[in-house]
Amino acid sequence: MEQSWRRAKAAFAAIALPPLTWLLLFFLIPLAVIWAYSFGENTGPVTIDLTGTFANYLRAIEPIYLEIFWKSILIAGLTTMLCLVIGFPVALAIAFASPRTKTWLLMLIMLPFWTNLLIRTFALVAVLRENGYVNFALEWLWNNASWAMTLAGFQPLGEFEPLKLLYNNAAVVVGLVYVHLPFMVLPLYSALDRMDRSLMEASLDLGAGHLRTILLVVVPLAAPGIASGVLITFIPALGAYLTPDLLGGTDSQMIANVIERQFKRANDWPFGAALSFLLMYLTFIAIAIQTTLQRRADRRGA
C-alpha cells in the first residue's frame, strides 16, 4: 500500500523536492513564459510587452497559417497511415517468428532508432538526391533497357533524366516514415505478441482465410496496440522540424519550421509563442481523442 506523505515527512521531502523543483524551474516556468509571451507584443527589437492581446492568435488563424497547420496534420496523418500499413505486417511476422529470430528482428528494427536522427535524415538525402543511389540504379536500369531495345531493333531510349526525389512533399513523407517506423512496429509487436492465439486458430479452423482472420480477428484484438502506435507516430510527426527542413522544398514547410523562423530570423517571439501553444493544444487533442477511444474500447471489452 502506498504510504501517506504525512507519515514520513522528511523522507518525502528528500525524495520529492529535487524532481519537482527541477520540473517546475526548468520545464514549467519556461513553458509559462512563452505562454505569457503569446499574449504579448513586440515593442522594440528585444522588448516584449505583455499586453494581454489576442492579436497573435488571430494572426495564427489567418488562411496562410491555417493552411500550414492543415498541411502538417495531413502530412503527419499520411505518415502514420503508411507506417501502419508497412508496420502491421512486419510486426505480425515478428510476433509469430521463432524466439531466436524474434530477438534478432526486434534488434534490427530498434537499431536505427539509436542512431542519430540527423544522421539518418542525412543518409536519406544521399540516397534520394539527383546524383544519389536511387537515381543511379534507375539510370543503370534505363541504360540497360535502352541497350536491350537497340538489340531488339528499336530506337534507343533518350538520355536519362534523373528524377527529382528531394525537396518536395513526397520526400518529407518518405523521410518521416523512415524515421518513425520503429515507433509503430514496437507497440504493434507487443500487442500482437500478447494476443490470445487460440482465437486465430479457431477462426482459421472454422474456414476463414488468413486475410479475413487478420482483418476480423487480429485487428480488433490488437486495437489498443494500434491506437498507441498511431499516437506515438502521429505526435512527433506533427511537430517534426528536421525532416521538412532537410528534405522539404519551399512549399513543404510544416508548423515547426514556421515556429523556428519566428524565433530566429523573423524575430517575432510573441507570434512564435502563440503558434507553439497552438501546436501543443493540437497534440493534447490527439492524446485526448486516443484516451477517450481507449476508454470506450475498454468498457466494451469489460
Next chain:
Amino acid sequence: MSEAATPRPRRERPGPLEYLRRWPLRIMVGGTLFFLYLPLITLMVFSFNDSRRNIVWEGFTLKYYEKAFSNASLIEAFTNSLTIAFATTILSVILGALAAVMLWRFRFPGKTAAEGGMALPIVVPEICMGVAMLVFFARVMPWPQGLPWPANLGAIIIAHTSFAFPFVATVVRARLASFNRELEEAAKDLGASEWRTFWDVLVPHMQPGLIAGALLAFTLSLDDFVITFFTAGPDTVTFPVKVYSMLRFSISPEVNAASTILIVVTVALTAIGLHLQNRNAQKTKA
C-alpha cells in the same frame, strides 16, 4: 507455440500461424529492413570511398577519417556532445529515480498533477520545448557567457535533463511495480534507517531499471538536435548541430566519416548496456 520446438523437415509447408515463413510477409520484412538499412549502410560504406563525388566506388581510403580527426571544431563538438550526454545521464538517473520512488511510494495531495507534470516533457513537441528553453535562457535565467569548459555547457545539460529524466522515471517506475513493499518494512523493523533501507534494499532492486534508464537518457541526449539547436550558443556547438551546419554548406565525405564514428559509438554503448542488463537479469534469476 509448442510445434516450434519440434524439428521439422525443411521443405514442409508453413504451419498456419508461421507468418514469417510466408513469402508476402517475408518480402514485407525484407523490404522494410532494406529501407531502414540501405541509407545507413551506404553512408558508412562511402565514408571509405576515395572520391569527392561520393557516388562511384573508387577505392578504399581512410583520408576522410584523418580529415575528420584533424578538424578541431568537429572534435570539439564531439567532445561537447559526449560530455553533455554523460552529465545529462547522471542528473536524469538521480532525478528520474527519485521521481519514480515519489510516485510509487507516497500518497500525497496533488499526486495526479505531479504525474501529469512528469508526463508533459514526454509528450510536448520538441520544437515547443526548444523555443521555451531559448526564451528561458535568453530572458529569465541567462547562462553566463564565456565560462570555462565544461561550465559553458550548463544550459544545454539543463535542457537535456528536463526532457530526459521523465523517461528515466517511467522506466524505473515500471521496475518498481515488481518490488515487494514488505521487504522495505522488514528492513525498517530490523532497525535500518530510512536512508539505509533506500540504499541497501530499494536501489539494488531498481538497478536494472536504472541501467535501462541511463541508457535511454544517454541516447536521448546524444540524439537531440532540435532542443540543442535552440539552446546552443556560438561557442557551445554539439555534434548534431555541427553536422547540421556542415550539411548546410555541402555534403562532404568528412560528414560521412564523422557520422560513422557516432553510429559506431552509440551502437557499441547500447550493446554494452544491454549486455550488462542481461547479465544482471540472469544473476537475479539464478
